[in-house]
Amino acid sequence: MSTEWPLWEVFIRSQHGLAHKHVGSLHASDAEMAVKNARDVYTRRSEGVSIWVARSSDITASSPGDREALFEPANTKVYRHPTFYPMPDGVKHL
Amino acid sequence: MYAQLVDTGTSKLRSLADMSPEERAFQQRIDADVKVEAKDWMPDAYRRTLVRQIQQHAHSEIVGMLPEGNWITRAPTLKRKAILMAKVQDEGGHGLYLYAAAETLGVSRDQLIDDLHAGRVKYSSIFNYPTLTWADVGAIGWLVDGAAIMNQIPLCRCSYGPYARAMVRICKEESFHQRQGYDIMLALCNGTTEQKALAQDALNRWWWPSLMMFGPPDADSVHSAQSAQWKIKLLSNDELRQRFVDQTVPQADHLGITMPDADLKWDAERGHYDFGAIDWSEFQNVLKGNGPCNRERLAARVKAWDDGAWVREAAVAHAAKRAKDRGDRHVH
Amino acid sequence: MADAVPPVAMTGDDALLDYLLRLGDSDVVLAQRLGEWVGHGPVLEEDIALTNVGLDLLGQGRMWLTYAGEVEARSCGRGRSEDQLAFLRDGGAYRNLQLVELPNGDFAATMVRQFYFDHMHLSLLRALTGSADARVAEIAAKAVKEVAYHVERSDDWVIRLGDGTSESHMRMQQAVDRLWPYTGEMFAVDAIESALIETGIAADASALREPWLAAIDAVLAEATLTPPTGEWMQGAHGRGGKQGIHTEHLGHLLAELQFLQRAYPGAQW
Numbered sequence: 292m293s294t295e296w297p298l299w300e301v302f303i304r305s306q307h308g309l310a311h312k313h314v315g316s317l318h319a320s321d322a323e324m325a326v327k328n329a330r331d332v333y334t335r336r337s338e339g340v341s342i343w344v345a346r347s348s349d350i351t352a353s354s355p356g357d358r359e360a361l362f363e364p365a366n367t368k369v370y371r372h373p374t375f376y377p378m379p380d381g382v383k384h385l
Numbered sequence: 386m387y388a389q390l391v392d393t394g395t396s397k398l399r400s401l402a403d404m405s406p407e408e409r410a411f412q413q414r415i416d417a418d419v420k421v422e423a424k425d426w427m428p429d430a431y432r433r434t435l436v437r438q439i440q441q442h443a444h445s446e447i448v449g450m451l452p453e454g455n456w457i458t459r460a461p462t463l464k465r466k467a468i469l470m471a472k473v474q475d476e477g478g479h480g481l482y483l484y485a486a487a488e489t490l491g492v493s494r495d496q497l498i499d500d501l502h503a504g505r506v507k508y509s510s511i512f513n514y515p516t517l518t519w520a521d522v523g524a525i526g527w528l529v530d531g532a533a534i535m536n537q538i539p540l541c542r543c544s545y546g547p548y549a550r551a552m553v554r555i556c557k558e559e560s561f562h563q564r565q566g567y568d569i570m571l572a573l574c575n576g577t578t579e580q581k582a583l584a585q586d587a588l589n590r591w592w593w594p595s596l597m598m599f600g601p602p603d604a605d606s607v608h609s610a611q612s613a614q615w616k617i618k619l620l621s622n623d624e625l626r627q628r629f630v631d632q633t634v635p636q637a638d639h640l641g642i643t644m645p646d647a648d649l650k651w652d653a654e655r656g657h658y659d660f661g662a663i664d665w666s667e668f669q670n671v672l673k674g675n676g677p678c679n680r681e682r683l684a685a686r687v688k689a690w691d692d693g694a695w696v697r698e699a700a701v702a703h704a705a706k707r708a709k710d711r712g713d714r715h716v717h
Numbered sequence: 718m719a720d721a722v723p724p725v726a727m728t729g730d731d732a733l734l735d736y737l738l739r740l741g742d743s744d745v746v747l748a749q750r751l752g753e754w755v756g757h758g759p760v761l762e763e764d765i766a767l768t769n770v771g772l773d774l775l776g777q778g779r780m781w782l783t784y785a786g787e788v789e790a791r792s793c794g795r796g797r798s799e800d801q802l803a804f805l806r807d808g809g810a811y812r813n814l815q816l817v818e819l820p821n822g823d824f825a826a827t828m829v830r831q832f833y834f835d836h837m838h839l840s841l842l843r844a845l846t847g848s849a850d851a852r853v854a855e856i857a858a859k860a861v862k863e864v865a866y867h868v869e870r871s872d873d874w875v876i877r878l879g880d881g882t883s884e885s886h887m888r889m890q891q892a893v894d895r896l897w898p899y900t901g902e903m904f905a906v907d908a909i910e911s912a913l914i915e916t917g918i919a920a921d922a923s924a925l926r927e928p929w930l931a932a933i934d935a936v937l938a939e940a941t942l943t944p945p946t947g948e949w950m951q952g953a954h955g956r957g958g959k960q961g962i963h964t965e966h967l968g969h970l971l972a973e974l975q976f977l978q979r980a981y982p983g984a985q986w
Contacts (some may be wrong), residue, residue, distance in 0.1 A: 294698045295495045296760070298488065315554070316485045316496065317762055320700035320877070321707065327870060331766035332478055335471075337560070355425045450756035457752040461977040461986035462800045463745070463782075466752065467775050473755050474768040481761045519977055519986075569986075685757070688960050693759025695888065696824050699881025706880065 298347040299325040301332075303339035311343050319344075387509045387533060387598075388441035391618075393434045393608040415616050420546040420596050423489040432490055432613055434608075435442050435545055437506065439487040444501045444508035446480035452516040453525055461519060468565050469522065475558050482551040489547045502687050510668060514674030520573055520587035526566015527636070528588075528595040532629050534559055536599070542555075544616035567636065574640040581642070588637065589645045595651060596660075597668040599626040630658045730792035732909045733850070734785055735812060736919055738802070739959050741781030742813035745803055746967070747834065748775035749974055750821055759824055768872065770831070775864040778803075804978035808967045815951055815958040816899035818967040825878060825888035829896050832871040836932050837903045837925060839864045844920030853918060872936050879940025887951045893937065894945050901950025902957040904929070907935065 296318040302311035314333050323377035325344040333339070353361055369375050378385055396526065400644060401409050408428055415422070421427055450473050457473065460466035484494045500506040509527055540552045573584040600606065600622040612618035630649075637644055648661035670676070727735060745755035751771030758764030782799040790796025797805075816834060821827045842864055845857035878885040904926040906914070937944050956962050977986070 293495075294694070294701050295493055296697065298485075298699065315551070316488070317481060319762065320697075321704040322875075323873065324700070324951065327873070328762040328766060330483060331769050332762060335474075335478070335765075335769070352424065355422065374520055445754075447761070450976075454756040457751060457755055458973045459976050461804075463775065463779050463803055465770060465986060466748075467779075470752055470768055470772055470775070472757060475767055476771075477756070477761055477765050477768075481765070482760070498758065572986055576986075577981065579981060580984055689757040689759070692757075693824065695884050696759035696763075696878065699878050699885030702885075703877040703881040 296320045298345045299329075300347050300350060301325075302343040302345075303329070303333055304341040305339055307340065311341065314338070316347060322359040387445040387536065388438040391438045391441065391608060391612065393611040394430045398610050398614055412614070415431060415544045415614075421544050422487075422546045430611075431617075434612065434615070435548065436487055436490050436492055438612075439483055439490075439548055440492075440497045440500065440506055441508060443480045443487060443497065444506060445512065446476045446483060447501075448508045448512045448686060450476045450480075451682055451685055452512055452678070453522055455516045456519060456522045459511060459519070460522075462581045465569070472526070472562055472565060475562065478558070482554055483548075484577075486545075486547040486551040498690060502683070502690065504674075506684070507672060508682075510671040510676065511594050512682060513679045514590070514594050515678050517590075518583050518587060520570070520583035521591065521608075523566050523569030523573060523584065524587035524591040526562055526564075527570050528566070528591050528633065529598070530559060530566055531633060532595050532598045532625075534563060535625055535629050535632075539619035540617075542616075542619060542717070543564040548617070552706060570640055570642075574642060584640065585642045587624035589644050591660065592644050592646070593663065594671075596626055596663055597629070597665075597671075599623075599629065601665065601668070610692050627657055630660050634658050694704075721798075727909050728912055730788050732912050733918060734788045734792065735909050736913055737781050737785035737788060737853075738812040739776045741785060741802075742811050742956075743817050744774045744778030744781065746811070746813040746970065747817040747831075748772075748778060749970060750817065750827075751862060753821055754827065762773060767827075770867050770870070773867065777856070777860045777863070780859070780909050784852050784856065795908075800978070804975045808963050808971055809961045811958070811963065811967060811971070812961060813958050813963075813967075814899070815964050816896065816902065818958070818964060818970055819896070819899065820966055822892070825885070825892040826896065828871060828874045828878065829889065829892035831902050832865070832875050832936070833896060833933070834903075835848055835864060835867045835871045836918075837900075837922075837927050839868050840925045841920055841922065844925070844954045848920070849917035875936055875942070879937070879942040889940065891944055894947075897945035897947055898951045901953035902959065905953040905955070905957065905959070907960065925961075928975055934939055 298316055300316050303314045304311045315334055317325065317328050319326050319328045322344060326342055329342045329344055334342070349355055401412060404412060407426055407694055411427060449480055453469065454473050457466065457469050460469050484497055487497055488494060501508065517524070534556065537552055537556050541549055543549050543552070570584050573580040603609065603621045603623045606622055609618060609621060634644065634649065646661045648659065652659045671679070748771045751767055751774070754764070755768050755771070756764065758767055765853045777800050785802060786796040786798055787867055788796070816830060819830060839861065842857045842861040846854050846861060848854040848857065875889065877890045880886070904922045906921065906923045910919050910922065914921045934944050952962060
């Protein structure tokens with residue numbers, strides 16, 4: 292039996308209103324320990340008010356090889372951005 | 386520095402034209418300051434070099450807990466004790482962030498720790514020197530952390546994303562370490578004659594080893610060019626060393642203590658301090674294992690790891706039992 | 718108790734000073750022990766976590782000792798600082814529990830010592846948040862949040878290691894049994910505490926024993942460990958750490974803790 296504790300990814304919400312953000316990883320033997328270790332390792336300077344942990348092996352990531360196919364098409368959809376639409380001078384609240 | 390001699394497996398740089406298409410694309414991304422991420426394609430040599438560099442750095446943090454930890458139980462005031470405990474604890478955290486960065490490259494922490502314990506991978510030579518007095522705790526914070534920060538700030542911009550992000554976090558936390566060291570030195574130098582003598586003695590013993598932390602002179606750094614091309618080493622050893630001397634000498638002046646170097650003097654023409662020759666044979670010997678504390682440091686790490694084996698095993702066994710209980714309940 | 722040493726009659730601020738030293742010294746001494754673990758833990762994450770516990774206790778100890786010095790100042794005109802109290806008293810003037818001065822031993826002994834202490838500590842601090850002395854209540858209120866977390870951690874480890882492997886179970890059972898005789902002192906009330914209980918300043922430690930036992934037993938049961946039944950308790954009969962009577966270990970602990978202040982008298986650090 293391997294005695295290396297599984298790896299967990301740690302997500303911390305720094306203050307109310309912001310989303311959880313990935314801050315790093317750590318080892319723990321189970322989920323409860325992972326939350327406590329995250330508290331001790333990643334919030335020593337009052338960095339957070341909420342912690343999520345997930346087994347690193349449970350995370351599915353996009354493949355770097357698909358980067359162009361996944362993300363470049365969005366670059367051509369400039370009409371999704373408000374700056375695409377010129378507004379006449381003097382028109383307000385738009 | 387914390388990673389003083391990293392073998393890149395190559396001593397000759399290749400131009401873009403000599404590279405395979407994959408390698409060329411990789412180098413071009415680095416040249417364009419695009420970060421390399423864990424799942425991206427990377428040359429084997431880049432991966433191997435990074436694993437070695439990051440783990441040397443991580444081991445240095447962990448072994449580095451020992452010389453200062455030596456004074457936690459003897460800190461002179463409760464406040465100093467709390468600060469030192471928090472500081473040494475931070476070093477543990479930094480080791481942890483760095484091991485995690487190395488783990489993204491496909492090695493496990495257990496493997497990395499095994500490399501350290503088997504002597505296959507080094508840690509910084511500086512931690513093989515003894516902490517004989519309380520002033521050594523001040524000198525380490527001031528000089529050793531000062532030198533470390535100088536090296537680490539550029540690494541926040543290095544090409545490997547997980548390493549760069551770990552360095553950002555470390556630098557943020559590290560900023561109090563050097564100050565607390567200098568604060569200890571200030572208290573000693575403003576104290577009794579005996580205390581000031583402790584401060585001078587610590588400077589005498591830590592100054593040259595601190596300069597050695599930056600690694601061999603550029604002329605002897607066979608792997609630096611490749612590391613620079615990969616942007617995992619951003620400034621040269623000599624460049625960083627000179628910056629460190631320039632920054633530190635006025636700080637010593639302020640304390641009223643002097644560097645143990647008769648050749649140290651301001652060179653107005655260069656705009657830098659000139660300093661004496663470093664005894665590189667001492668450096669090589671400490672790296673080889675002949676420093677004053679090499680054996681003790683490694684033995685302490687191995688003992689902590691071996692003594693903790695039953696704890697780690699028990700936690701895994703307990704988690705497995707609990708997972709099974711939950712599975713059983715789920716079935717019923 | 719029949720065999721109790723008749724305590725020196727102490728009232729008012731003198732008694733409060735002694736009581737504050739009892740609270741503060743146990744924190745400082747246990748923090749000193751946990752400080753020995755820094756850099757030597759079984760795994761990096763736990764090294765960091767255990768140090769947080771030590772830092773919490775050290776912080777709490779400093780608050781109690783600082784207040785002790787202030788009480789001393791108002792009662793006799795000259796109060797000692799936290800450092801004078803911590804670094805310049807000999808063992809006989811230390812008022813910590815014997816339990817916390819015992820050597821760390823292995824990780825099992827360290828965690829069981831912590832487990833026994835944390836559960837008492839939490840209920841004591843909870844009671845003290847209602848102290849008639851506003852400063853005592855204030856310090857307790859701050860400490861109680863930290864100690865609630867210590868209890869959670871200690872429970873987790875006792876359960877995990879008790880119900881882990883056969884080796885961990887054996888080590889834990891040994892530690893549970895060996896440290897048991899040092900738990901009685903935590904709930905022993907002498908004349909000094911009685912006087913302060915009457916005025917609503919101190920918590921009645923004797924009333925904390927039953928709930929403590931219930932909590933300990935529940936965790937030990939989950940950990941598949943057998944609760945000790947021994948009745949003999951060290952230092953519980955008015956001759957324990959709270960009265961300045963210690964094990965041989967405290968002297969060595971203080972020799973290390975106090976070295977610099979003793980070697981360089983009067984120096985500022």
